[in-house]
Amino acid sequence: MxxxxxxxxxxxxxxxxxxxxxxxxxxxxxxxxxxxxxxxxxxxxxxxxxxxxxxxxxxxxxxxxxxxxxxxxxxxxxxxxxxxxxxxxxxxxxxxxxxxFMIKLLPFWDWTSMFYESCLVSNPFYGEYTLTEEDCVSCEALEHVDRLGGVAYEQLLDGYLNRDAPLIVVDAMESWPVMNTDDFWFDNITQLYLQDEKLVDTVPCILTTNLRTGSSDLHAFLKRIHSPKVDKWFVHWQNCDIHAVKALRKFYQRPYFLSSSVSPAHFNWVLMSSDYNTKIYKKVELDSGLIMLAQLRGSTAFRLTPHNPCNSSCPELLGDLQEGEMLVFTNFMWTFEYFPGRNLDNVAILTETVWEEGST
Known part of the structure; x- marks a missing residue:
């Protein structure tokens, strides 16, 4: 029918x-x-x-x-x-x-090379600077990272940045309101991200931690460390979303030694830890430019390693950044690694700024 x-x-x-x-x-x-x-x-x-x-x-x-x-x-x-x-x-x-679907597409089109590219479209006017052995003369005689106060911009530029020499400025943050607040802690950072409507859905470009979160969900991670039951952890993440970059600026200011002609940071990072004792360095993948690491609370041990081919003729530079101090360097020459200090609470903010060698 x-x-x-x-x-x-x-x-x-x-x-x-x-x-x-x-x-x-x-x-x-x-x-x-x-x-x-x-x-x-x-x-x-x-x-x-x-x-x-x-x-x-x-x-x-x-x-x-x-x-x-x-x-x-x-x-x-x-x-x-x-x-x-x-x-x-x-x-x-x-x-x-x-x-x-992307996996099924692999036999017809290998997209994996594009997945690891930072830019999908190449800029014909951009030429990445490559170190040569001639550049290594600027770092071969360095033995340690200088610590100075009352630094003028010309002194910083001519004596350090243009010579690819890192510097610790010991009084860079004395006038910052956050340094004069006794109750500053992780809560200030977590509340910033959890209460700002523009940051509800923000996803960091890079997030590294010893706590297994299963994703790059920053909110889930911040809620987790807010619990008193969670201890012995570290985290660092990069803000590349413009709202997150601007929001974090409330915790830092332009250092007094930096010229007003230098553009604001285009990306910033948060480095935090709690009672995390380790001597294993954590590598931070930074864009090329002017790098400034501001230690808000606790301390940070760092290691600067010269890029190839200068790693065979220039020494590694080790140092400790104490509360209120700022590490300043350009990473055309250096790879930056760190491990948190042994303090109970460690908080630092790292900024990346566009920088051309020989800038004035």
């Missing part, structure tokens, strides 16, 4: 299709006859355009209505998908399906 009904529907559909095709064929023949008649009578092209203008306008309106319906349907589907993606469980399934 069901098969019979199905066959009847197919026959009816075929009849409708045949009727539709016959109507189109008849309409096409009539239009051709009308066109030939107009040519025989002697109508010009302009006159023929005027005659068929109402028909053309009607066809265009019909086509536009169809396109509007299709476009509206596509927008509705996309809007529904976007709203659904805001739900945690749905978003997780979408991400899983997307990963499966």
């Amino acid at each position: 069901t098969t019979t009904r199905s066959n009847q529907k197919k026959v009816q559909q075929q009849q409708k299709d045949m009727e539709y095709q016959e109507k189109l064929k008849l309409l096409d023949e009539e239009l051709m006859s009308f066109y030939q008649y107009c040519q025989q009578v002697g109508f010009s092209e302009a006159e023929m355009d005027m005659i068929v203008a109402p028909l053309v306008a009607t066809l265009r309106k019909s086509l536009m209505k169809k396109l509007a319906k299709v476009f509206g349907a596509v927008l509705t589907i996309l809007a529904l998908c976007y709203c659904a993606a805001q739900l945690g469980s749905v978003s997780m399934h979408f991400a899983a399906l997307g990963r499966l």
Whole structure:
């Protein structure tokens, strides 16, 4: 019985299709006859355009209505998908399906090389500076990191930055309000991210910690360390979202020794730890530029290693950054690594600023 009904529907559909095709064929023949008649009578092209203008306008309106319906349907589907993606469980399934699709795509297109690229489109005007053995003369005689106070910008520029020599400024943060606040702690950082509406969905570009969070969800991590049951941890993350970069600036200021012509930091980092005793250095992947590490609480042990080929002729520089001190260097020459001090609470902020060698 069901098969019979199905066959009847197919026959009816075929009849409708045949009727539709016959109507189109008849309409096409009539239009051709009308066109030939107009040519025989002697109508010009302009006159023929005027005659068929109402028909053309009607066809265009019909086509536009169809396109509007299709476009509206596509927008509705996309809007529904976007709203659904805001739900945690749905978003997780979408991400899983997307990963499966990308994996299935590998036999036809190897996208893995693009995944690890920092820029998808190369800039023809950008040329990355490469160290040569001639550059190593600036660091081969360095034995330690100098500690100075009352530093003038010209002194910093000529004596250190233009010579690729790092420096610790011991009085860089004396006027900062955060340094004169006794109750500053992790709560100040966590509340900044948990209470600011613009930072609710912020995702750090890089997050490294010994606590297994299962994702780069900064909010989940901050809520976790807020619990008194969690101890012996460290974390550092990079803010590259503009709202997060601006929000963190409330905890630091432009150092007195830096010229106003130097642009503000384009990225910033937070380095925090609690009772995390280790001697294993943690590498921080920094963009090339002017790097300033401000120690707000506790201390940080650091190691600066020369890039290849200068690592064979220049020594590693080791040092300790104490509360209120700031490490300043350009990382054209140096790789930065650190491990948290043995204090119960350690908080530092690192900034990355665009810097051209020989800037004045």
